Amino acid sequence: MKPTAIYSLALALALAVSSAFAETAVSDAQLQKFADAYRSIVTLSQEYAPKIKAAADAAAAEAINVEAQGKMLAAVKSAGLSKEEYQGIATQLREDPELLKKVNAILQKAAAPQQ
Numbered sequence: 001m002k003p004t005a006i007y008s009l010a011l012a013l014a015l016a017v018s019s020a021f022a023e024t025a026v027s028d029a030q031l032q033k034f035a036d037a038y039r040s041i042v043t044l045s046q047e048y049a050p051k052i053k054a055a056a057d058a059a060a061a062e063a064i065n066v067e068a069q070g071k072m073l074a075a076v077k078s079a080g081l082s083k084e085e086y087q088g089i090a091t092q093l094r095e096d097p098e099l100l101k102k103v104n105a106i107l108q109k110a111a112a113p114q115q
Helices: 003-012 028-053 058-078 083-095 097-111
Strands: none
Touching: 028 058, 028 083, 028 097, 058 083, 083 097
């Protein structure tokens, strides 16, 4: 499985959202939850990518993929969002550059070393 396919795991939760949710305003608290979930999903993607790549066959890779997706969904719920809310925010980020800037700022602030 190619690395681009692996990283699509992180985006798998961000697809197929209803247009009704996509038009909902996103609060700063929701953006923080999204950023928390996104960080967890990226970490899980990095953890599972080598496992999927090293799988003995397609069936084994699919089983690992299913496990990873389950953990990603759990990470979204643990961050305080539903799958639909996460997907809706991800959709809005693709359509709203200002919202994307806000999320990037949250992610950069969290990644900055504490002083």
